[in-house]
Amino acid sequence: MTGLVLKDIRKAYGQVKVLHGIDLEIKEGEFVVFVGPSGCGKSTLLRMIAGLEDITSGEMYIDGQLVNDVPPSKRGIAMVFQSYALYPHMTVYDNMAFGMRIAGENKEEIDRRVKSAADILQLGPYLDRLPKALSGGQRQRVAIGRAICRDPKVFLFDEPLSNLDAALRVATRIEIAKLNEQMADTTMIYVTHDQVEAMTLADRIVVLSAGHIEQVGPPLELYERPANLFVARFIGSPAMNIMPATVTATGDVTKIKLKDGSEVTVDVATPASEQGKAASFGVRPEDLAVATGDDFLFEGKVDIVEALGEVTMVYVQGPVDEESVVVKLPGIVAVKKGEVLRFSADKTKLHLFDAAGQTYRR
Ligand SMILES: Nc1ncnc2c1ncn2[C@@H]1O[C@H](COP(=O)(O)OP(=O)(O)OP(=O)(O)O)[C@@H](O)[C@H]1O
Numbered sequence: 001m002t003g004l005v006l007k008d009i010r011k012a013y014g015q016v017k018v019l020h021g022i023d024l025e026i027k028e029g030e031f032v033v034f035v036g037p038s039g040c041g042k043s044t045l046l047r048m049i050a051g052l053e054d055i056t057s058g059e060m061y062i063d064g065q066l067v068n069d070v071p072p073s074k075r076g077i078a079m080v081f082q083s084y085a086l087y088p089h090m091t092v093y094d095n096m097a098f099g100m101r102i103a104g105e106n107k108e109e110i111d112r113r114v115k116s117a118a119d120i121l122q123l124g125p126y127l128d129r130l131p132k133a134l135s136g137g138q139r140q141r142v143a144i145g146r147a148i149c150r151d152p153k154v155f156l157f158d159e160p161l162s163n164l165d166a167a168l169r170v171a172t173r174i175e176i177a178k179l180n181e182q183m184a185d186t187t188m189i190y191v192t193h194d195q196v197e198a199m200t201l202a203d204r205i206v207v208l209s210a211g212h213i214e215q216v217g218p219p220l221e222l223y224e225r226p227a228n229l230f231v232a233r234f235i236g237s238p239a240m241n242i243m244p245a246t247v248t249a250t251g252d253v254t255k256i257k258l259k260d261g262s263e264v265t266v267d268v269a270t271p272a273s274e275q276g277k278a279a280s281f282g283v284r285p286e287d288l289a290v291a292t293g294d295d296f297l298f299e300g301k302v303d304i305v306e307a308l309g310e311v312t313m314v315y316v317q318g319p320v321d322e323e324s325v326v327v328k329l330p331g332i333v334a335v336k337k338g339e340v341l342r343f344s345a346d347k348t349k350l351h352l353f354d355a356a357g358q359t360y361r362r
């Protein structure tokens, strides 16, 4: 049985095209995270799955059933939004029970489901409270609890934690991870701007840009083998350093020349036709280190040092480009502004993209 199938899904508001043909299969019980820049169509896609937006063209199946014309209430879907709209005059218990009462569910079943949701989300002690007597994180948990009570086949989240402070985000993220374990058969689709949420919660991440899918895959696959420059820049924080380069030798490994004249060998194969062509060289901040020997990738002047305790971010003035290169060093490192340093890279973790921004395959 398949959870969800999207076939060439398109969306236009009048003349404005927002989604340009989304093809995606989501397995039953899978946790899929949508990421992408603001305005790329994440919420629109989620709302179309929920049935809150019309599908302009294409086909959507839930559990094998074509749902294009099925109303939201008949799709077996629950959605949790960024802003939790709780009824202020109702207790936590009643907020969670409300939907089931409207649906005419019997009292025992309502009580069983509310207690079970409260149990999962550790809301037991708050069932008699009004929303105003809860913290932001507790309120968002009530909103999630209300959705659990509907016993959905598919659970949709649109940036559910973005209104919470840092500590609450972490705590609630862990609640959602537990929820996902306990509701193993429930398919979950989750929109976020937060890298950590995407990397830790997802079975697969879908990277969207300007209304189309750039890449779909498990988090570490996207991190280690981004399909193109867009995904390379989007996954990982701080973003991958990208430097312009020229291909100087092709074959099983590729030699490139950076703007400062330095030559780098990258362990990817390129066809002879790439000889002399423009390319982009990529290296993640965490794959760079202060060079100990003569073998270094580049030399540069330290511009800014950010000591975060667990890591030290070093911004190096454009060794090969105008943009500064970011280096992420573990722990506390005694590096000073103005110092000229040499940096080496983990050779197995260099990235190379062709002139069109596609990754050369390893
Ligand atoms: N009702 C509407 N009429 C016209 N355009 C709309 C409408 N709703 C959304 N859009 C446009 O569709 C595009 C996608 O919007 P959407 O809300 O899906 O983006 P998003 O990826 O969720 O962004 P964010 O990360 O900021 O939440 C945007 O350019 C937006 O302006």
Ligand SMILES: [Mg+2]
Pocket (backbone or CB within 6 Å): 042, 043, 044
């Ligand atoms: Mg949105």
